[in-house]
Amino acid sequence: MVKSYLKYEHSKTFGLITSPSSNVLWIPDENVQNAALRQSGAGRAIVGADEEVLCWDVKKGELLSRWRDKDCVAEVTSIARSTVDPDVNAVGYGDGSIRIWDSSISSVVVSFNGHRSAVNILAFDSEGSRLASGSKDTDVVVWDLIAEVGLFKLRGHENQITGLHFLQPDAATVGDDDETGRSLTPNGTVNGTQDQPGFLLTTSKDAKIKIWDMSSQHCIETHLAQSNGECWALGLSPDGSGCITAGNDGELRVWSIDQKGLASLASHIGQDTNRKYLQEKGTLQRQGKDRTIGITFHPRGKYIAAHGSEKAIELWRIRSESEVQKTLARKRKRRREKAVAAQDGTGDVDLVNGDDKGDDLATADIIDVIVPYVIVRTDGKVKSVDWGRGSSSKTLHLLSANNNNELELYSIPSKPAEKKTKSEEPPEYSRKFAVDMPGHRTDVRSVALSSDDRMLASSSNGSLKIWNVRTQSCIRTIDCGYALCSSFLPGDKIVVVGNRNGELEVFDIASSTLIETVKAHEGPIWTLHVHPDGKSMATGSADKTAKFFNFEVAEEEIPGTTRTSPRFKLVHTRTLKVSDDILSLRFSPDCRLVALSLLDNTVKIFFVDSLKLFLNLYGHKLPVLNMDISYDSKLIVTCSADKNVRIWGLDFGDCHKAFFAHQDSIMQVAFIPHNQDGNGHHFFSASKDRMIKYWDGDKFEQIQKLEGHHGEVWAMTVSRTGEFLVTASHDKSIRIWHQTDEQIFLEEEREKELEELYENTLTTSLEQDEEPGVEKAEVAAAGKQTTETLMAGEKIMEALEIGITDLEAMQEWNQTKGRQTNTGPPDRHPIFLYTKTSAEAHVLTVVQRIKAAALQDALLVLPFSQVTALFTFLQIWAEKQWNVPLTCRILFFVLKIHHKQTVASKTMRPMLDGIRQHSRRALQRQKDEMGFNLAALNFVGSRMKDKGSKDYVDEVIWEEEVERTGKGKKKRGFIDIA
Numbered sequence: 001m002v003k004s005y006l007k008y009e010h011s012k013t014f015g016l017i018t019s020p021s022s023n024v025l026w027i028p029d030e031n032v033q034n035a036a037l038r039q040s041g042a043g044r045a046i047v048g049a050d051e052e053v054l055c056w057d058v059k060k061g062e063l064l065s066r067w068r069d070k071d072c073v074a075e076v077t078s079i080a081r082s083t084v085d086p087d088v089n090a091v092g093y094g095d096g097s098i099r100i101w102d103s104s105i106s107s108v109v110v111s112f113n114g115h116r117s118a119v120n121i122l123a124f125d126s127e128g129s130r131l132a133s134g135s136k137d138t139d140v141v142v143w144d145l146i147a148e149v150g151l152f153k154l155r156g157h158e159n160q161i162t163g164l165h166f167l168q169p170d171a172a173t174v175g176d177d178d179e180t181g182r183s184l185t186p187n188g189t190v191n192g193t194q195d196q197p198g199f200l201l202t203t204s205k206d207a208k209i210k211i212w213d214m215s216s217q218h219c220i221e222t223h224l225a226q227s228n229g230e231c232w233a234l235g236l237s238p239d240g241s242g243c244i245t246a247g248n249d250g251e252l253r254v255w256s257i258d259q260k261g262l263a264s265l266a267s268h269i270g271q272d273t274n275r276k277y278l279q280e281k282g283t284l285q286r287q288g289k290d291r292t293i294g295i296t297f298h299p300r301g302k303y304i305a306a307h308g309s310e311k312a313i314e315l316w317r318i319r320s321e322s323e324v325q326k327t328l329a330r331k332r333k334r335r336r337e338k339a340v341a342a343q344d345g346t347g348d349v350d351l352v353n354g355d356d357k358g359d360d361l362a363t364a365d366i367i368d369v370i371v372p373y374v375i376v377r378t379d380g381k382v383k384s385v386d387w388g389r390g391s392s393s394k395t396l397h398l399l400s401a402n403n404n405n406e407l408e409l410y411s412i413p414s415k416p417a418e419k420k421t422k423s424e425e426p427p428e429y430s431r432k433f434a435v436d437m438p439g440h441r442t443d444v445r446s447v448a449l450s451s452d453d454r455m456l457a458s459s460s461n462g463s464l465k466i467w468n469v470r471t472q473s474c475i476r477t478i479d480c481g482y483a484l485c486s487s488f489l490p491g492d493k494i495v496v497v498g499n500r501n502g503e504l505e506v507f508d509i510a511s512s513t514l515i516e517t518v519k520a521h522e523g524p525i526w527t528l529h530v531h532p533d534g535k536s537m538a539t540g541s542a543d544k545t546a547k548f549f550n551f552e553v554a555e556e557e558i559p560g561t562t563r564t565s566p567r568f569k570l571v572h573t574r575t576l577k578v579s580d581d582i583l584s585l586r587f588s589p590d591c592r593l594v595a596l597s598l599l600d601n602t603v604k605i606f607f608v609d610s611l612k613l614f615l616n617l618y619g620h621k622l623p624v625l626n627m628d629i630s631y632d633s634k635l636i637v638t639c640s641a642d643k644n645v646r647i648w649g650l651d652f653g654d655c656h657k658a659f660f661a662h663q664d665s666i667m668q669v670a671f672i673p674h675n676q677d678g679n680g681h682h683f684f685s686a687s688k689d690r691m692i693k694y695w696d697g698d699k700f701e702q703i704q705k706l707e708g709h710h711g712e713v714w715a716m717t718v719s720r721t722g723e724f725l726v727t728a729s730h731d732k733s734i735r736i737w738h739q740t741d742e743q744i745f746l747e748e749e750r751e752k753e754l755e756e757l758y759e760n761t762l763t764t765s766l767e768q769d770e771e772p773g774v775e776k777a778e779v780a781a782a783g784k785q786t787t788e789t790l791m792a793g794e795k796i797m798e799a800l801e802i803g804i805t806d807l808e809a810m811q812e813w814n815q816t817k818g819r820q821t822n823t824g825p826p827d828r829h830p831i832f833l834y835t836k837t838s839a840e841a842h843v844l845t846v847v848q849r850i851k852a853a854a855l856q857d858a859l860l861v862l863p864f865s866q867v868t869a870l871f872t873f874l875q876i877w878a879e880k881q882w883n884v885p886l887t888c889r890i891l892f893f894v895l896k897i898h899h900k901q902t903v904a905s906k907t908m909r910p911m912l913d914g915i916r917q918h919s920r921r922a923l924q925r926q927k928d929e930m931g932f933n934l935a936a937l938n939f940v941g942s943r944m945k946d947k948g949s950k951d952y953v954d955e956v957i958w959e960e961e962v963e964r965t966g967k968g969k970k971k972r973g974f975i976d977i978a
Contacts, residue, residue: 004743006677008694008725010708013050014472015458015465015734017405017439019710021094022048022076023294023384024401026058027086042433043388045399045407046089046103048076050710050733053091053101058399058409061435067091067106069099075710077118084128088145092119096784098133100145112853114141114150114782125166125198132200134161140202141782142214148852150782154200154212156219163203163234163245167211169263199262203234203245209255211277215266217779223278226251235295235304242281244304246292252284252306254366282366286314287375298387303373303396303414307382313400317373317415327368374412374426379434380404380441397432404442405732407435438474440465444728446485446715450492453719455509456726457495458734459483464497466509469726469736476512480505485527489551490534494568498525498539504549504570518570520547527585536573538594540582546596548574576611578604584626588633593650595636597624603638605653615653619646626668631680635697639666639685647697657700662687667714671697672722679722686727688712692737701746705753706737759787783857792850793861796870799846800862802829803839804869810839840876844883847890856893864901867894871911878918884926888919 018024025046042059053067053076078092087104096115099108115135123132130151131143140154140161197214204210209225212218225231226247233246242256258277265277286292290308297304304316319327380402388397388409396412412429442461449456455475456467460483466476481499488495494515497505502521507514523542530537536550550571555564581599588594593614595605603617603624622641629636629650636648645661648654664687671683681697692706692713711730718725724738763786809826816823831842850858862870870890877887895902902908 002745002747003699004745005679005682005694005696005703007740007742007744008704008706008737009740009742010706010735011724011738012472012736013052013708013733014467015439015444015728016049016054016732017056017435018045018047018054018383018401018407019049019075019731020383020403021710023079024386024399024407025079025081025089026386026388026397026399027081028389042409043397043399045401045435046079046081047401047407048079048091050075050731051093051708052076053079053089055103056407056435058407058433058435061433061437063438065103065106067101067103069108072097072099073707074118078120078122078133080122080124080131082124082128083126084124088124088128090122090124090131090133092122092133092135094118096135096137098122098131098143100131110145110148110853111851112141112143112150113786113788114143114153114784115139116784120161121164123164123166126168130166132164132166134164134202136160138204139780140164140200140212142200143782149856150853152217153780153782154202154217154219154778155776155780156210156212156222156778157202157204157206157208159205159230161202161204162230162232163201163209165201165234165236165243166198167201167236167240167257167259167262168198169240169259169266198266201234201236201243201257203231205230205232207231207247209234209245209278211262213265219778220265221277223255223280225253227253230291232291232293233295233306235297235306237297238299238301244284244295244306246295246306248291250286250289250292250308252286252292252295254281254284254370255279256281284316284366284370287372288312288314294382294384296385296387298396299389300393303387304370305385305387305398307385309381309383309403311378311381313376313378313382313385313398313410315373315376315396315398315412316370318370319368324364324369328364331368373415374429376400376410376412376429378402378408378410379431379436380406405436405439406441409433437477439732443714443730443732444734445483446497447717447726447728447734448487448495449717449719449726450488451490451720452492453721453724455488455492456734457486457488458715458728459486459497464495464507466495467734472736476509478507478512478514480507480514484524487528487530487537489530489537496528496537496570498528500524502541502543504528504539506568506570515568516570518549518572520549520572521545523581526581526583529585529587531587532589532591537570538585538587540585540596542581544578544581546576546578546582546585546594547572548576574611576606583623586627586629586636588629588650589631590633592633593629595627595629597627597638599623601640603627603636603648605636605650615650617646617648617653617655619655619658620644622665625666628669628671628683630671630683630697631673631675635671635681637669637671637683637697639669641665643687645669645685645695647700659700661685661693661695661702662689662691664688664712667712668716670716670718670725672718673720674722676722684716684718684725686713686716690729692716692725692727702749703746704744704749708735709733762790763787781856783860785857785860786854788851789854789857790861792854792858795846795850796843796858797862797866799843800866800869800873802831803843803873805829806832806839807872840873840880840882843873844877848883848886855890859890859893860897862894864898867898867902868907868911870894871908871915875911875915875918878915878922881918881922881925884919884922888923891915891919 027044029043045056045058047054051073055065057064074093074095076091077094080090082088087102089101089103091101092098096117098112100110102109115137117136119133119135121134129146131145134140138157142151144151200212202210203225207224207226207230209223210219211221213220225245229248231245231247235244245253256279261275261277288308288310290310292306292308295306302318305313307313378400382400383403384401386399388399390397394414396414398410400408409432410429411432413427440460440463444458444460446459454469456469458465464478464480465474468475480497483497484500485498493509495507502523504518504520506516520539521541521543525539525541527540538546538548540546550573552569552571553566554569556567557564582596584597586595593605594608595603597603601620601623605615607614620640620642624638624640627638634650636650638646643662644658646658647656649656666685666687668686669683672679683695683697686692690709693702694704696703709729709731713727713729715728724736726736728734806828813826874887874891
């Protein structure tokens with residue numbers, strides 16, 4: 001009989017606040033529909049956390065929602081929010097996929113897959129109908145969110161995309177007339193031309209800044225963005241009149257954007273090929289000389305935040321027009337005074353006589369317009385920032401996501417317009433709120449479970465946290481040293497932590513206090529283990545000694561009184577000296593042996609009572625980092641930096657098996673502590689290759705691979721019941737893996753691994769790499785072949801083969817039936833008998849089930865031999881007017897792909913004529929229907945206007961009209977009094 005095993009699956013993730021791979025977004029509380037959740041005024045933070053997106057309440061530090069797609073294991077790399085619909089958020093992932101999330105229901109609306117590597121940046125257009133994505137694969141893809149398809153791919157850059165913004169010139173900001181004297185509408189179009197595609201502004205690590213014309217899909221202008229290497233960030237002003245690019249050495253370059261020229265170009269009037277739409281205005285220098293990785297304008301446009309990867313955010317202020325005029329006047333005065341002082345025959349007579357012409361604002365140096373405001377010092381290295389949009393104009397709010405797993409909200413007073421000060425001191429900012437309790441600032445180095453598996457202790461450099469395993473909430477946070485190992489003591493009320501400086505710290509969980517600090521060793525304490533009898537423990541250190549401590553409760557006098565109180569103490573009893581540093585120490589469950597792993601690659605096993613050497617285990621090529629002994633004290637498993645796991649017998653010290661287990665150093669191994677299900681010799685191994693593996697120690701077989709961590713796995717512990725295990729990683733997350741009731745078989749697992757390997761190699765081979773020396777096209781189709789699209793293409797082919805056979809059989813039967821009425825029905829495919837549908841309905845159902853974003857790539861899989869069958873069904877669908885938009889979309893795409901073969905084929909012509917006639921008739925019918933509905937809406941609107949006292953207006957046009965006539969001005973309203 002084939003042996004089966006129970007499967008372990010990832011169930012929960014906690015301890016992670018924000019990942020450094022993604023940006024942070026601030027959203028106001030007003031957009032939350034539930035009034036109960038609208039209590040705090042600090043807003044919310046949307047951040048990436050490994051493969052999930054988390055929404056935090058900044059004021060309370062509470063997790064409000066968690067967005068996770070079960071099909072996606074790649075980490076989140078970019079987040080963008082639509083300005084039109086606040087509930088729509090675009091999230092880019094490390095595998096090149098993009099998902100559009102609806103935050104109100106925390107579910108995926110649309111999925112796109114067009115990039116070959118991680119998505120760096122996402123941007124919505126002003127109408128929220130298009131999304132642009134820039135990736136590490138140097139491509140920019142524009143997606144249509146309404147049709148759910150990729151429009152095109154722009155491929156002009158030579159390195160990863162670092163900045164991306166839509167430019168949609170608005171005539172309201174550039175004047176009422178364009179250069180040709182033609183009137184501009186409020187929407188920024190000329191002579192009634194509506195819905196211009198606009199432009200795209202991109203920057204890349206190749207140090208270039210480009211403007212792309214979306215209507216003609218080509219690059220209209222390229223500049224060198226940075227003088228010293230790469231360009232790492234792009235910030236666009238809210239009104240679109242200028243932008244700032246940032247690169248190495250703290251250099252910020254300021255550009256002005258000719259909106260009037262772009263509006264003119266969009267309308268195809270007075271095109272000038274020599275015209276430059278980007279003009280360099282000057283260079284600013286940050287105080288920090290590191291690489292600038294983020295730059296963002298305040299929504300009101302007066303402040304700019306720039307940051308590198310240091311613990312500081314630099315704020316700049318854009319001066320008002322009057323301030324710039326005063327600065328220029330001061331400079332003119334200084335020049336005149338210098339000229340007077342130098343009037344010894346060489347001075348400038350015009351300057352002395354005061355004939356210096358006033359400087360124009362346009363000619364002012366950029367350092368006179370944009371001035372440093374304040375430097376905000378943060379708690380950790382900054383990864384991403386976003387402005388909080390508070391109701392008060394007197395205070396600026398800045399949200400910072402740091403590399404140390406922390407969110408901070410800073411409050412900075414803004415500069416009053418009328419205040420005059422001789423010496424401008426930087427304003428005093430304050431850290432208003434922080435989300436830092438639910439996670440560690442540094443990597444978790446040790447995890448330990450209590451005896452009842454209800455509490456988890458995780459320790460890192462500086463903090464010890466106690467978690468409730470069931471709710472994943474942090475119960476206690478206690479300051480400690482640089483922790484390397486930890487354990488609960490019997491009773492689960494005390495935790496002991498071993499530090500890098502050789503101290504043992506004993507903490508009381510109930511009172512969150514340090515009971516005792518014992519200077520146990522001269523070097524780092526790498527390991528500690530509580531004796532199975534619960535009365536003592538042992539520690540192993542880099543000072544080449546293992547020390548044994550007894551647990552005692554001593555009565556101590558309370559100073560100033562005669563009373564005494566019990567106090568827990570660690571009493572040192574014995575010391576074992578060895579030849580090298582001790583990296584790991586374990587007692588056997590039968591209390592007979594103690595095993596030590598040394599830096600000299602060996603494992604030494606001693607008797608606990610006499611401390612005499614029993615066995616020496618040789619075999620590893622690099623030091624043994626961790627080990628564990630099975631429940632019956634018969635097996636010991638060791639793991640090493642040489643990437644191997646070895647299983648030894650404790651009877652004679654013979655090596656049962658050595659196998660290559662991981663692709664990197666193996667940090668920990670752990671047996672299941674009991675044998676209730678016959679799994680006492682099963683063990684787990686955790687490695688720096690981000691994997692956890694489940695092994696059978698009797699058969700020497702790998703049972704299962706547990707993937708999920710996005711960083712090196714430092715620590716692991718298995719529950720006393722064996723029902724779950726807990727792992728902690730460099731990605732700051734702590735994960736719980738639960739045992740399920742699902743059975744797995746080794747042969748099936750091997751087959752799955754081979755299938756995954758085959759699929760990965762297949763999709764890699766389908767990605768067409770450009771030939772060296774061949775210039776690639778500037779525009780390409782926005783598509784990518786994945787296993788999903790290949791399977792969808794195969795489903796279409798299968799449906800066409802079944803459908804065309806059935807269609808021909810039914811046509812032949814109908815003809816025969818006309819001559820012979822008693823003819824029996826033909827033998828049909830079982831699917832038609834089961835669903836009781838026709839062939840054309842079945843094929844349409846199959847095509848409709850394919851996601852719109854994957855349909856074009858699925859159609860690419862079809863060979864030309866299948867196109868004739870597809871056109872047969874397209875003709876039937878057009879004739880019956882079934883799903884006309886889908887029919888037309890498939891028709892146009894297939895014609896574009898197989899144009900040459902279709903033109904050359906004689907059989908296709910009559911078929912295409914039929915499709916054209918039917919589709920025109922269907923489209924005309926839809927056009928008439930839409931015209932009728934529009935006329936009805938206009939009629940309803942006019943009736944409402946006649947009968948009511950209020951006008952019915954379009955909200956968007958109304959807001960634009962308010963902005964043009966003047967913000968904040970109250971107009972007199974007229975109402976009808978009947």
